[in-house]
Amino acid sequence: MDISHLAMLAVSDTGFVFDPRTGHSYSVNTTGLLLLRSLKQGVTVSQFEEELRSSFECPPTIRDDIGSFINSLVHYELLADAYKMSQSL
Amino acid sequence: MNSLITVAVTGIHLGENPQPGPGVIRSLRDAMGTKVRIVGLAYDALDSSLYAPGLLDEAFLIPYPSAGPEVYLSRLLHIHEQVHLDAIIPCLDLELPVLDEIKSVLLSNGIRTFLPRREDLAKRGKDRLPSLAADVGISVPETHSVVDEQALTFVADRLGFPYVLKGLHCDAEIVRSASEAISQFRRLSNKWGLPLLAQRYIEGEEFDVVCLGDGQGEMCGAVAMRKTMLTRMGKAWGAVTIDDPDLLDAARRVVQTLRWRGGCEIELLRERRGPIHLIEVNPRFPAWVYLATAAGVNLPLGLLRLALGESQPAFDKGLAGIIYVRHAAETTGTLEDMAALVTGGARKPTPPSTRESRAAQ
Numbered sequence: 001m002d003i004s005h006l007a008m009l010a011v012s013d014t015g016f017v018f019d020p021r022t023g024h025s026y027s028v029n030t031t032g033l034l035l036l037r038s039l040k041q042g043v044t045v046s047q048f049e050e051e052l053r054s055s056f057e058c059p060p061t062i063r064d065d066i067g068s069f070i071n072s073l074v075h076y077e078l079l080a081d082a083y084k085m086s087q088s089l
Numbered sequence: 090m091n092s093l094i095t096v097a098v099t100g101i102h103l104g105e106n107p108q109p110g111p112g113v114i115r116s117l118r119d120a121m122g123t124k125v126r127i128v129g130l131a132y133d134a135l136d137s138s139l140y141a142p143g144l145l146d147e148a149f150l151i152p153y154p155s156a157g158p159e160v161y162l163s164r165l166l167h168i169h170e171q172v173h174l175d176a177i178i179p180c181l182d183l184e185l186p187v188l189d190e191i192k193s194v195l196l197s198n199g200i201r202t203f204l205p206r207r208e209d210l211a212k213r214g215k216d217r218l219p220s221l222a223a224d225v226g227i228s229v230p231e232t233h234s235v236v237d238e239q240a241l242t243f244v245a246d247r248l249g250f251p252y253v254l255k256g257l258h259c260d261a262e263i264v265r266s267a268s269e270a271i272s273q274f275r276r277l278s279n280k281w282g283l284p285l286l287a288q289r290y291i292e293g294e295e296f297d298v299v300c301l302g303d304g305q306g307e308m309c310g311a312v313a314m315r316k317t318m319l320t321r322m323g324k325a326w327g328a329v330t331i332d333d334p335d336l337l338d339a340a341r342r343v344v345q346t347l348r349w350r351g352g353c354e355i356e357l358l359r360e361r362r363g364p365i366h367l368i369e370v371n372p373r374f375p376a377w378v379y380l381a382t383a384a385g386v387n388l389p390l391g392l393l394r395l396a397l398g399e400s401q402p403a404f405d406k407g408l409a410g411i412i413y414v415r416h417a418a419e420t421t422g423t424l425e426d427m428a429a430l431v432t433g434g435a436r437k438p439t440p441p442s443t444r445e446s447r448a449a450q
Binding site: 010018020021022024025032077 | 266294296314315317328329330331332333409410
């Protein structure tokens with residue numbers, strides 16, 4: 001799945017995200033930062049969910065929450081719509 | 090450029106509609122330090138740079154280009170006698186046809202320029218943009234010439250609302266209804282004359298690219314940006330540099346097609362999930378040109394080198410993520426300063442302080 005646009009993002013340790021292609025900037029919280037960095041490295045949604053569940057006490061809605069974050073990335077055109085399908089979201 | 094070079098720069102007012110001169114001057118000073126002497130050429134005794142400390146070494150008033158080539162030339166040669174100009178960098182559109190007419194006389198007096206060719210100036214005009222876009226192979230919003238109010242009905246039928254109504258040289262307004270179209274038609278035609286241009290409104294994001302063309306079809310350097318803050322007139326008050334290969338490629342193709350000579354600003358619109366459209370080609374550096382310098386691509390320096398017949402600096406790709414916000418500050422002068430300009434046409438500005446720069450080290 002194409003994550004080339006995502007891979008271009010400049011992401012600071014504080015959660016400031018800059019898209020060099022469009023000039024838009026965003027901010028994410030610590031969980032979002034963790035997910036964004038994982039996605040940039042090619043980690044799948046299921047792998048990330050598993051990692052979260054093994055490291056933290058997660059609510060049952062965690063997969064929906066991840067899906068909601070992915071929706072935001074799609075909305076801002078940082079990920080293609082097809083990504084959601086590929087991750088069974 | 091080892092010896093002191095004296096460069097005249099026009100378009101030096103930083104007001105609500107900021108002009109490019111100050112950005113060009115700062116770029117030259119950054120690169121050349123004490124090896125450049127800047128002569129500011131102003132059209133009004135209240136042009137802001139005249140009173141900005143550290144920007145100009147010499148300052149003169151000049152007649153408007155509408156006074157004609159002979160008057161313009163006479164004034165420039167008079168200034169040349171006093172300060173010995175090596176080059177002129179014009180920063181306003183309307184100066185270009187006049188300078189084109191007098192460039193050979195300027196050169197014979199030792200004053201260099203690097204100007205766009207007259208035919209290329211015409212080719213990038215707003216009214217000929219569709220033809221240029223076809224040559225470049227880039228999309229352009231559907232555009233119609235509007236010569237009278239009656240034509241607005243046809244335009245509305247063709248384009249629907251909203252659409253963009255533009256002056257031939259500058260100014261534009263998005264119109265959303267027939268009454269708004271008539272009102273803006275009257276405002277724009279009173280201010281800028283006819284024809285106006287009506288352009289299909291396309292939803293998307295606008296990006297600007299500042300470029301330098303060598304006149305042979307090569308783009309020497311370019312930096313793209315997205316505006317982050319706008320003035321009421323839609324001018325950039327803040328921006329961020331970006332790295333979008335598609336936009337830079339589109340700009341390169343425009344420069345190549347026109348075999349553009351000198352600086353220019355190319356306005357592009359990326360349609361949401363759609364193609365890139367060519368919106369405008371401005372025939373000089375934009376007021377935000379210093380942002381490109383801050384991103385590592387000093388295009389005014391490149392243009393000066395081309396004017397002087399020297400080799401080009403090697404421009405890297407500009408850094409993405411360099412931001413600017415324009416900072417408006419009051420400049421002050423005395424009645425004597427203004428009197429010197431109004432009655433004598435010249436003023437000795439506050440000279441730049443000793444500056445450390447790469448060039449001077």
